[in-house]
Amino acid sequence: MGRVAVIGGGPAGLMAAEVLASSGHAVTIYEAMPTVGRKFLLAGKSGLNITHSEDHQRFLSRFGQAGARLLSSIDAYPAAAVRAWAQTLGTETFVGSSGRVFPTTMKASPLLRAWLRRLEGQGVTILTRHRWAGFVDGGCRFETLEGARVVEADACLLALGGASWPRLGSDAAWVPWLRDRGVDIADLRPANCGFDVGWSDLFSERFAGVPVKSVRATSAVGAITGEFVITRHGIEGSLVYAHAASLREHLEKNGSAALMLDLMPGRTLARLVQDLSKQDGKASFSNRLRKGAGIDGVKAALLREFSSDADRRDPQRLAGLIKHFPFRSSARARSPRRSRQLAACAGARLTKTTC
Numbered sequence: 001m002g003r004v005a006v007i008g009g010g011p012a013g014l015m016a017a018e019v020l021a022s023s024g025h026a027v028t029i030y031e032a033m034p035t036v037g038r039k040f041l042l043a044g045k046s047g048l049n050i051t052h053s054e055d056h057q058r059f060l061s062r063f064g065q066a067g068a069r070l071l072s073s074i075d076a077y078p079a080a081a082v083r084a085w086a087q088t089l090g091t092e093t094f095v096g097s098s099g100r101v102f103p104t105t106m107k108a109s110p111l112l113r114a115w116l117r118r119l120e121g122q123g124v125t126i127l128t129r130h131r132w133a134g135f136v137d138g139g140c141r142f143e144t145l146e147g148a149r150v151v152e153a154d155a156c157l158l159a160l161g162g163a164s165w166p167r168l169g170s171d172a173a174w175v176p177w178l179r180d181r182g183v184d185i186a187d188l189r190p191a192n193c194g195f196d197v198g199w200s201d202l203f204s205e206r207f208a209g210v211p212v213k214s215v216r217a218t219s220a221v222g223a224i225t226g227e228f229v230i231t232r233h234g235i236e237g238s239l240v241y242a243h244a245a246s247l248r249e250h251l252e253k254n255g256s257a258a259l260m261l262d263l264m265p266g267r268t269l270a271r272l273v274q275d276l277s278k279q280d281g282k283a284s285f286s287n288r289l290r291k292g293a294g295i296d297g298v299k300a301a302l303l304r305e306f307s308s309d310a311d312r313r314d315p316q317r318l319a320g321l322i323k324h325f326p327f328r329s330s331a332r333a334r335s336p337r338r339s340r341q342l343a344a345c346a347g348a349r350l351t352k353t354t355c
C-alpha cells in the first residue's frame with residue numbers, strides 16, 4: 001500500500017480518493033481553491049443531474065466519439081451503480097420526466113457534505129490552497145500560502161478538471177506542462193455547450209430566461225424530447241446539451257450540422273394543417289396560431305422571429321415550420337474566437353458558445 005497524491009478536489013478527485021482509500025492506500029487530496037467541489041456545488045444549483053435512466057446503448061451514444069473509449073468504464077460503473085452510491089451517502093434519487101436522474105433534494109451540497117465525512121472516516125487528508133505547479137525531480141511542486149512546497153508520493157493522480165468555469169478552480173494550466181513532458185493530450189473542447197443565435201434585440205430582451213418546453217429536437221444523436229432555455233445570446237439547457245457534442249463534432253468534421261425542432265410533438269403535421277386551415281385568414285398571426293395550433297408565448301415568438309410572410313399565411317408551410325423548425329449549420333466565422341456558426345431557417349443564426 002502506498003502514498004497517493006490526488007491533485008484536484010472535484011468529483012473526479014474525490015471519487016478517485018474514495019476508491020484508493022478503500023483499497024488501503026494513504027491518500028492526500030491537494031486542492032488549489034480554499035474549498036473542494038466548487039463546480040460540483042454550482043452544478044447542484046440548477047438541479048444536480050447525476051445520471052440518466054435510459055437504455056445503456058442510448059446512454060453511451062451521448063458521449064459521441066468518446067463513447068467507445070469510455071465503454072469499459074461505464075460498463076464497470078453503470079447508471080444504477082451511481083444511484084446506489086448516492087444512496088450510500090444518504091441521498092435518495094428519482095427519475096425526472098426527461099429520464100434524467102436527480103437527488104430528491106436536487107442539490108449537491110448534502111451529497112458533498114456526506115461524501116467529505118466519509119472520506120475523512122477513511123483517513124483521507126484534504127489540503128486546500130495547494131496549487132499544483134508541475135512535477136519537479138522527486139515530486140510534485142505546490143504553491144501554498146506559505147510558499148512553494150515539494151511533495152513526494154508513490155503515485156500521483158491528476159484530477160484537474162477541464163477548462164470551463166476557471167473561476168471555480170479548473171483553469172487547464174496543466175495542459176502545456178504535461179505536453180512539454182511528452183504527454184499526448186487531446187485539445188479541450190466544450191461538451192455541454194450552448195449556441196448563440198442571432199436573435200433580434202426585441203426577442204432577446206423579451207424572452208431571455210424563458211424555457212421552451214415540450215419540444216422534440218433531432219440531430220445525428222436521434223430525436224429527444226425535452227426543453228431548453230432562451231438566453232440573451234442564444235439557447236442553452238438540457239435538450240441543447242444532449243445534442244451539443246454531436247453538433248460540435250459535425251461542425252468540426254463537415255463544417256455543418258443541423259438541429260431540427262418539432263415545436264408540437266403531440267400533433268401530427270396533417271392535423272396541424274387541418275386545424276390551421278380552418279382559421280380565418282384575416283385573423284392575426286397570433287390568433288391563428290393560438291386557436292389553430294395551441295401555440296402562444298415563446299414558441300409563437302420563435303415562429304414569428306424566423307418565418308416569412310408567406311410562411312405565416314400558408315397553413316401548409318406554417319404547419320411544416322412548426323413540425324420541422326430547422327437550425328442549420330454553416331462554418332462561417334463571425335469572429336476569430338467564434339469560428340463556428342449555425343444558421344437556422346429564415347435568417348436565425350446559431351453559434352457555438354462556451355460551455
Ligand SMILES: Cc1cc2nc3c(=O)[nH]c(=O)nc-3n(C[C@H](O)[C@H](O)[C@H](O)COP(=O)(O)OP(=O)(O)OC[C@H]3O[C@@H](n4cnc5c(N)ncnc54)[C@H](O)[C@@H]3O)c2cc1C
Pocket residue numbers: 007008009010011012013030031032033036037038039040042043044047048049050130131132133159160161162165168169170171172173174
Ligand atoms: C453550471 C454547471 C452545471 C452543471 N450541471 C451538471 C449536472 O447537472 N450534472 C453533471 O453531471 N455535471 C454537471 N456539470 C458538470 C460538472 O460540474 C463537471 O463535469 C464536474 O465538476 C467535473 O469534475 P472534475 O472533478 O473532473 O473537475 P472539477 O469539478 O473542475 O474539479 C477539478 C478540481 O481541480 C482543482 N484544480 C485545478 N487545477 C489545479 C491545480 N493546478 N492544483 C490543485 N488543484 C487544481 C480545481 O480547483 C477543482 O476543484 C455542471 C457544470 C456547471 C458549470
